[in-house]
Amino acid sequence: MGKVQTKDLLKQFNLELIAGEEGLDREFIMSDISRPGIELTGYFRYYPKARLQVLGKTELSYFKELTNEERIDRCHRMCTDVTPCIVVSRGMDVPKELVEACNEKNVPLMRSPYKTTRVVSRLTNFLEAKFAPFTAMHGVLVDIHGVGVLITGQSGVGKSETALELIKRGHRLVADDSVEIRQEDYDRLIGSSPQLIEHLLEIRGLGIINVMTLFGASAVRSHKKIDYVINLELWDEKKQYDRLGIDEETIKIIDVKVPKAIIPVRPGRNLAVIIEVAAMNFRLKRMGVNAAEEFSARLTTMIDREKDNIPLDIDMD
Template identity: 85%
Template sequence: MAKVQAKDLLEQFKLELVAGEEGLEREFIMSDISRPGIELTGYFRYYPKTRLQVLGKTELSYFKDLSEEEKKDRSHKLCTRVTPCIVVTRGMDIPQELIDAANKRGVPLLRSPYKTTRVVSRLTNFLEAHFAPFTAMHGVLVDIHGVGVMITGQSGVGKSETALELVKRGHRLVADDSVEIRQEDYDRLIGTSPKLIEHLLEIRGLGIINVMTLFGASAVRSHKKLDYVINLENWDEKKQYDRIGMDEETIKIIDVDIPKATVPVRPGRNLAVIIEVAAMNFRLKRLGVSAAEEFSARLTKQISQEKENIGHIDYD
């Protein structure tokens, strides 16, 4: 998991450093954010001191009404040795007591010109993205008509070659060989490529090729939501493969169940076209259109009609 430090917020959101410069390398240990309202009244028993602290208009307005001794006491208790950072919103003036406490304890005190709700929302998204559950999988991730398709299978089965054909057909490569996956929500997986191999494809016999250089910036993208997994495997004559499409197979990645299909590989099969059609069919299913269910309904209707016809036969 990547480290997140106070200086990362300073750079990412272009905040103003007011005090506590020596603590810019303090690390965050969680993505939760706290707005210390009740703490300013003097109740610090359950103060979440290891969280990022955000002070908005309400908190600072109350703070200004405190006595001089109370301001020093609250500032001292807010700025602990483990508090990663304090952010003041709306570009408001920061009380000197808080600045002094932040400098004394080395707590980075930052200021943002934006509204509190906007600052909290952006900081939360940033921290949750970095602290999200993470894993890496062997495969190729491609954006096909807006569907994030990860192609898996044994080494040498043809994943990268299939991805290259898909790129030639106008789709976009996200990652080859290794896909880094983060769970950014309870049902949302985001796939990215390791920086070392970003935009690169390994084709046996050719070596490493740069997809963006060859096909342009429109042929790649930095990240994509993972929607569908297609596993390629060598054709097994003894195995029964799904021929209708009624079976709903899934694969569990971190805590999310992702729809999965198994496509057998044999000479003469155009895998790129098959995977492209599979992605398009997946989109239709999400819109409530299923060719397999339509075929099943037709078959059931025809069987019922034939039974009725048999029942009306007059044997006399």
């Protein structure tokens, strides 16, 4: 789980700080956002005080209709010790009662010039990304024709060398050796590189190379959605490998099942070309074109025709 402080919002979204400067070090404990509409009526029984509070045009319009005593009461009850911050949208004027309450309770009060729905959307996406489930995997993540391919396998099998060949063929490196993965949605995994080894590639016998320096900025990406996992393993003569590709394997990463393929490694096989074609074939499958199923349908049709042409062996005696 990521660590997010209120001051991070100021840097990320260029918000205007109105009050509560001493509370900028407050930490978020959840990614949910609240619009305290019913609370302004005085009902605080289920007030989600630990959430970021957003006040839009509707809330502030109702707030203006309250009496002076009610305004002071609502503002003080909204500002708690665990409230990370309050954001006012549309660049509207901030009520002085709210400014005084935020200064008294050290709750950061910020203002955004954008519409409420846009503010809520951007803040939600930012917080969801920061609080997304996280893991790290050993492998190489490469962007191949828009498909995020995570290449896995035991150490020394040739993952980095294959990635280098893919980069020379015009594809882009995201991460080598260690891939940090965040689940930003129920079915969306985003992979990135640790900052320490970003843009670096380790080649045994050659050492560490900087891909962006050697091949240019177009050869790297900061992050990429993981669409496909390819596992490289040493060729096992006793193992039966899939030759048609009808049955699709998956691997579970955090809570998401990702399509997976196993490619055996042996001398003479051009792994970079195989992985490149595998990514292109994966794109075709997502577009509804499945060569394996097409071959299976052709084979079934041919077998049915052969059966129809077989003469019946009938004894006439």
